[in-house]
Amino acid sequence: MDNKDRIKIVREPKWINYSAAVQIIKELNDLKFYPKSSRMPNVLLVGDSNNGKTALIEKFISLNPAMFSKENNEMICPVIGVQAPPEPDERRFYNSILEQLLAPYKISEKLDARQIRVKNLLQRLEVKVLIIDEIHHVLAGAPTKQRKFLNVLKFLSNELKISLVCAGTKDAFNAIQTDPQLSNRFVPRVLKRWKFDNEYKRLLLSFESKLPLKEESHLIEDGYAQKILALSEGLIGEISKIIELSTIWALENNLEKITPDILNEIRYVPPSDRKKMIYKL
Numbered sequence: 057m058d059n060k061d062r063i064k065i066v067r068e069p070k071w072i073n074y075s076a077a078v079q080i081i082k083e084l085n086d087l088k089f090y091p092k093s094s095r096m097p098n099v100l101l102v103g104d105s106n107n108g109k110t111a112l113i114e115k116f117i118s119l120n121p122a123m124f125s126k127e128n129n130e131m132i133c134p135v136i137g138v139q140a141p142p143e144p145d146e147r148r149f150y151n152s153i154l155e156q157l158l159a160p161y162k163i164s165e166k167l168d169a170r171q172i173r174v175k176n177l178l179q180r181l182e183v184k185v186l187i188i189d190e191i192h193h194v195l196a197g198a199p200t201k202q203r204k205f206l207n208v209l210k211f212l213s214n215e216l217k218i219s220l221v222c223a224g225t226k227d228a229f230n231a232i233q234t235d236p237q238l239s240n241r242f243v244p245r246v247l248k249r250w251k252f253d254n255e256y257k258r259l260l261l262s263f264e265s266k267l268p269l270k271e272e273s274h275l276i277e278d279g280y281a282q283k284i285l286a287l288s289e290g291l292i293g294e295i296s297k298i299i300e301l302s303t304i305w306a307l308e309n310n311l312e313k314i315t316p317d318i319l320n321e322i323r324y325v326p327p328s329d330r331k332k333m334i335y336k337l
């Protein structure tokens with residue numbers, strides 16, 4: 057394989073089964089088997105930006121594809137995922153669900169009718185878990201707008217008796233806390249920033265095992281591991297990027313492993329310094 061192909065491999069998204077993700081995915085999977093009740097359990101996945109929320113959700117969705125039911129050969133879809141629209145707009149929110157289900161909608165369709173159609177479709181497809189990523193977008197803004205969306209979440213959870221999995225930042229968590237009914241139905245699950253421990257070293261080992269380099273870099277050695285953690289500020293997206301850039305640098309310079317010099321050569325700017333650089337402009 058030539059270097060161009062190897063660089064392509066380095067850039068491909070990968071999935072690493074770190075223990076917090078495995079645990080959360082197991083909990084999400086359990087939701088599928090929860091009997092229908094008026095108090096369905098919901099999960100709120102909270103974490104800083106670039107720390108693995110969407111990747112985890114996508115992994116869970118990929119493990120639960122749509123299929124044909126054995127009983128009547130109808131399409132069923134136990135898990136669906138949508139992105140919340142960038143602003144608190146109910147109509148657009150229902151549209152994203154309809155789009156995800158490949159159901160056409162008319163601009164003129166009234167909100168109520170749209171809501172009923174979403175409800176019917178989700179029922180027909182036997183959806184058990186509805187995932188809403190970027191939930192902080194619709195829970196942002198004025199308290200009246202926030203409340204409207206908290207009611208949408210209640211409607212979906214109560215009427216359909218399905219579990220909701222919402223992912224977002226701390227703002228979403230705070231918004232949900234303002235509603236007692238929802239706050240005791242949403243179990244928060246936090247993707248914490250990585251710190252210097254064995255779990256982090258296992259993560260580095262896994263990343264290294266996927267590199268198309270011929271020699272071992274020993275990224276778990278303290279020097280590397282500390283440096284990568286400092287540069288990444290504990291965010292998995294940054295850790296992954298630092299390793300990706302270092303590997304590409306190695307390949308472009310005909311090296312078969314990442315060396316301490318390379319971590320300097322890539323001139324990685326930690327995320328919080330990036331902001332400072334912009335403000336100084």
Ligand SMILES: Nc1ncnc2c1ncn2[C@@H]1O[C@H](COP(=O)(O)OP(=O)(O)OP(=O)(O)O)[C@@H](O)[C@H]1O
Binds near residue numbers: 104110112
């Ligand atoms: N389990 C994983 N294995 C390998 N890489 C991962 C994993 N989880 C996340 N990453 C890396 O981290 C990057 C950021 O993750 P992700 O997009 O899930 O963050 P996020 O928490 O959804 O951020 P945002 O709040 O900005 O949407 C991914 O593009 C991927 O490179």
Ligand SMILES: [Mg+2]
Binds near residue numbers: 189
């Ligand atoms: Mg995301």
